[in-house]
Amino acid sequence: MIYHDPGTASHSDHKFAEKGRRNDYYGDGSDDVKEPVPKVKETCPSDMDRFLVLFEENDPENPFNWSGTRRWFISAVAAFLIFNATFASSLPAGVLQQMETHFNFSGEVGALVLSLFVLGFAVGPILWGPLSEHYGRRPISLYSFPLFIGTQIGCALSPNTASILIFRFLGGVFSAASLTNSGGIMSDIFDGSARGRALAGFTLAPFAGPSMAPLVSGWMNVAGVSWRWVFWLQTIVAGAALILVVFALPETFKPILLVRKAERRRKQTGDGRWWAPLEKQRVSFLRRVKDIVTRPFQMLVGEPMLLAITLYMSFVYGVIYLLFEAYPIVFTIGHHFNSGVSGLMFLPIPIGGTVACVLYVVYFDPIYQVAVKEHHPHHPPPEHRLHNSLYASLILPIAFFWFAWTSYPSVSFWAPMMAGFPLGMGTVLLYLGLFNYIIDTYLASAASALAATVIVRSFFGAGFPLFANQMYDKLSPRWASTLLAFISVVMAPIPFVLRKYGPALRRRSRTRINDV
Template sequence: MGNDRPFPKTIEDRESYVVMFDGPNDPWHPMGWSFSKKCCVATIVCYCTLVATFDSAVFSPAAAQASQDLSVGKEVGALATSLYVLGFAFGPLIWGPGCELMGRRMPLIVGSFGCAVFTLASAVAKDIQTVIICRFFAGVFGSSPLCVVPGILADLFDDYQRGPSIAIYALTVFAGPLAASSIGGFIVDSYLRWRWTLYLPAIMGFFAVFLLLLFLEETHAGTVLIAKAAHIRQETGNWSIHAEHARVEVDTHALLRKYLLRPLRMLVTEPIVLLISIYMSFIYGLTYCLVGAYPYVFQHTYGMNKGTAALPLIAVILGLCLAVCFIIWQQLQSQKTSQSGKGTSEPEVRLLPVIVGAIVFPIGLFWFSWTAFTPSVHWMLPTASGVLTGFGLLCIFMPCFNYLIEAYLPLAASTVAANVMLRSGIAGGFPLFSVHMFANLGIQWAGTLLGCLAVAMIPIALGFRAYGAKFRRRSKLLSGSKAIV
């Protein structure tokens, strides 16, 4: 201890010095905040997610113009979008451990700021190499909201309110790139040109950082308890008072195992994780396929300009909104049934909306492909198909995501990491071939191919709805965690 003093005696009753919450109504507890404050925080963090996903696709309409200005081929310019999405796959390796060690606030602020900085660097780049490299790192930092925001919403809301909040978050994940396509198209067609497709999300990103610094307080329970313990120590002068989270030591091997090695093992050994993640990867990748395909189709068939040709994606966004309403209604009905004792708490209940979406989704794709290939059909008809496509898209994606978390609740962090890495890695390839596929196969046959793939994946939802519990009982990873549901 210094000055030849011995170490003090160990405190016998250490638990009495550990700080905890006084229930959910504790003023330190995020769930104890006023509903208006929670809604304000939720709106800001969902806006951060919207900025990151908007940034992922806004450059897509500008790729050809940027490639021409920088003297490279169109395929090279398309890499700027693909590598941004690919950056999402590497995010969990940083932001997952960051949430455990630093809480929610700092990783979200750092990620949003880094995304804005690298997006700005892409905007002022003098060569295509700088654009592509900066876009990749913008994606790595931009994945922070995708990893952190669901945790913030879980910290703020109870089981009854969490479903609607997560549904709105999921809406921002898909609405961002779909809205970006039209806005980016109008920017490219104007005197602003391609660099402003990057200046705009950079400005939005810096504004998001400003809002986070101003309004976001820490919501991670362990980190909040550390602050509460420090406050009590200052008031009482008793320096033995501490939070349990303060004793957590950085274990690099444990973090590596949790966020890299175990997720890769789950993709190989867990059929539920692998097949559901493949289904979600197809759905997520198709979003970026539509971002490129819709403008091409409506330009090629109906002679629209880039901005106007992407406006039919509004129908897809409308379908997403309808899906949010349907999912929230279904969750509320499920909660009522469960509270009455007539329902079941099995995670497979989450897959009911997926079955509806799995049927509606390919119908929308077939409808679009066989009405948009000829100008003799009015443009409103293929546009209307987007409502079914958007409805099915979110009805598949969000319940599947919730199902994975509930089915592997003790391994939720690893499960989410596995899912994000696979879906972002696969989705990153879609911008490279989507337009070429529609151009070479023809609009009707390219759309039919995607619709047939969607039909081929329907058995995934049906199979796990019926037999998911059996697969979970056979899981060695779940057995090892002693947490079979």
């Protein structure tokens, strides 16, 4: 339903419960169908039961049974689609001064150029999530990408401030389809045992994109390239992504694949009684949209631990976008760098995130796999997913304090620049732990829980850049970043509290959760 940046899925996709925990309709542990479908009886089965099309054991059409090479290639394509969207979100950062001069608008309006795109991340999935459940992942990508490309052309040709702001917002709305679908694709092709490793690389894309974009646009600005070419560049990148969608992205949504299987069987046998579960759903599109919009907020209100996790993740996400306003203050004004060199200052963030992914794969995931073996045939309690988040909650305050008190112009730029390394590493480790914890905790309601985090997070990402200039101007770069550090210190105990009291909190939950 709603996009989930590193591993976002649609409303019916993030069900990674083990086989046998509950009866399913697709033969893979998922329970996407809202209305119960009668189980096939061993004696005297009804026509409806006998002609129900499901995935058989080791069915090659089930995405879980596709070859590892194919699934990892598809995950790489999905990650690139997310990179494309998040890259576009901050790409204008390096040419904002050009745009302010050309359109004669203020720095606050310049911040809107970044913020409105991220706001589209919160609005767009409300549309794309339900559509992907009706028509599948591939059609939504095929139709949304040309629309996204159109908004980038619109930005490049914009004659006034109003048009650039409108096209930026619409660009966020249409690119959110990639974010929504990519998370769903990951849940379609990887089961719970492989999810941690799959998400490790996948989680990097939402942070690498916005961190790399200012570097590119900054050097384009230094080279004297018109700000319009920044959007032409994004048009080219989006065009390359569309080619990948057309030629390399198959349909992965299991209910749609079963519908196609049922259609083939009806055609081959001439018997119209064959049917797939999705064909019997009676949930209207508008009802599904209503459920998708209201359910996440109902969970936020009724689940204190979800609210705490959401606020923590949203704060960190907002800070990433706040840096697009803070870095120019520290490096362009403080150290007198041009926009190209200032863009280089972002590099330690994706490098730190990459190190976090490697660290997760070689250290934290093996620890979790030991817990999997110890609790077999059940899944380990969700608290085993929090190991890396404990470290991340300690790393992030260090990164903020580091950046704060090395941002003097008299201090070497290397010091505040390298603060981005623990910031990127801590952010990715935190997200990997908390995303997996939400999924393991809420099971069938995980998509709605993740949707709540995405909506709130996108509002934080859109809102933080709007007050960054005023905050850093009034408090100074030192105390503004110190304020962020203190907030991160206040939030740091959240993973520790969940680790210790998570089982008790889950037992009091009003949502269907994992009580293991």
